[in-house]
Amino acid sequence: MSQPSLTLSTFLIPAIDRVLANLSHVLAKGEAYAKETGIDPVQLVQARLAPDMMTLAGQVQRASDTAKGAAARLAGIDAPSFADDEQDFAQLQDRIRRTREFIASVDLAKLEGCEGRVISFQAGPYPLTFTGTSYARDFVLPNLHFHATTAYGILRHNGVPVGKLDYLGPIN
Amino acid sequence: MSQPSLTLSTFLIPAIDRVLANLSHVLAKGEAYAKETGIDPVQLVQARLAPDMMTLAGQVQRASDTAKGAAARLAGIDAPSFADDEQDFAQLQDRIRRTREFIASVDLAKLEGCEGRVISFQAGPYPLTFTGTSYARDFVLPNLHFHATTAYGILRHNGVPVGKLDYLGPIN
Numbered sequence: 377m378s379q380p381s382l383t384l385s386t387f388l389i390p391a392i393d394r395v396l397a398n399l400s401h402v403l404a405k406g407e408a409y410a411k412e413t414g415i416d417p418v419q420l421v422q423a424r425l426a427p428d429m430m431t432l433a434g435q436v437q438r439a440s441d442t443a444k445g446a447a448a449r450l451a452g453i454d455a456p457s458f459a460d461d462e463q464d465f466a467q468l469q470d471r472i473r474r475t476r477e478f479i480a481s482v483d484l485a486k487l488e489g490c491e492g493r494v495i496s497f498q499a500g501p502y503p504l505t506f507t508g509t510s511y512a513r514d515f516v517l518p519n520l521h522f523h524a525t526t527a528y529g530i531l532r533h534n535g536v537p538v539g540k541l542d543y544l545g546p547i548n
Numbered sequence: 549m550s551q552p553s554l555t556l557s558t559f560l561i562p563a564i565d566r567v568l569a570n571l572s573h574v575l576a577k578g579e580a581y582a583k584e585t586g587i588d589p590v591q592l593v594q595a596r597l598a599p600d601m602m603t604l605a606g607q608v609q610r611a612s613d614t615a616k617g618a619a620a621r622l623a624g625i626d627a628p629s630f631a632d633d634e635q636d637f638a639q640l641q642d643r644i645r646r647t648r649e650f651i652a653s654v655d656l657a658k659l660e661g662c663e664g665r666v667i668s669f670q671a672g673p674y675p676l677t678f679t680g681t682s683y684a685r686d687f688v689l690p691n692l693h694f695h696a697t698t699a700y701g702i703l704r705h706n707g708v709p710v711g712k713l714d715y716l717g718p719i720n
Contacts, residue, residue: 533705544694
């Protein structure tokens with residue numbers, strides 16, 4: 377029996393959106409915890425797991441960049457540039473909302489055949505070259521989960537009552 | 549132009565193996581750091597980001613379970629059961645090695661058509677049902693990265709000089 381073949385449109389794009397939706401949910405629990413306990417929410421937004429790691433805000437910004445960059449590169453279009461000036465939970469939620477809106481606006485027809493296309497870009501000092509498939513598999517998903525899980529870990533380390541099911545999101 | 553279609557054999561299985569290889573590399577940096585600084589390595593193996601989170605050893609064990617469970621379920625075979633008794637870096641490395649060996653031993657022909665197959669199992673108290681594709685996308689990869697990134701975060705929080713490139717591994 378033949379199965380519908382996987383494509384990055386049907387595998388990667390929903391996977392990315394799901395990580396962002398769950399990250400939004402985890403951040404909402406962080407904000408609620410600050411309210412309940414009287415902690416200044418900015419203390420959570422600026423928290424880090426190590427002095428030379430990025431803050432919670434930085435983790436969300438990099439997750440956003442990875443997500444919108446992936447949809448844009450695979451479609452051969454430009455991603456919107458966001459200012460990295462988020463300072464509270466509401467602004468981080470707005471960043472995630474705008475990121476998801478951009479991804480939802482991408483014409484998936486433009487991703488047709490992207491699995492085998494060459495994807496080249498500069499990541500800081502590093503010139504990187506992938507196929508669409510290796511970009512999704514070896515760069516986008518690891519990067520996105522790295523930042524989303526680190527955001528989760530920052531909140532969890534600071535007492536926010538989140539569990540792995542918050543990270544995984546609703547199943548079925 | 550038609551492109552070779554993606555399958556879970558060619559997308560998920562290498563993605564899983566890559567996370568495990570990079571996790572092994574990050575753990576090796578943790579062990580080296582303990583040696584250089586004179587920290588008791590067991591302090592790192594037993595470290596947590598929060599008192600009610602799993603230790604570094606627990607994170608590696610759950611990453612291993614997620615990885616071998618995925619290869620086994622998609623192939624319709626049983627995964628080997630490991631004892632969760634690792635207490636030092638060498639034992640954690642051995643667990644990762646055995647996990648990768650099992651995955652490499654799985655006959656990928658058995659994964660043919662797994663993308664559309666129903667995958668049902670019990671995760672603690674939760675009965676879960678997926679297709680092969682949604683299992684890979686919504687459960688396996690998020691779970692695996694969650695534990696691997698948390699292992700990274702535990703070491704990074706404890707001073708181990710790892711960076712995101714250690715987590716992502718060699719590109720190209």
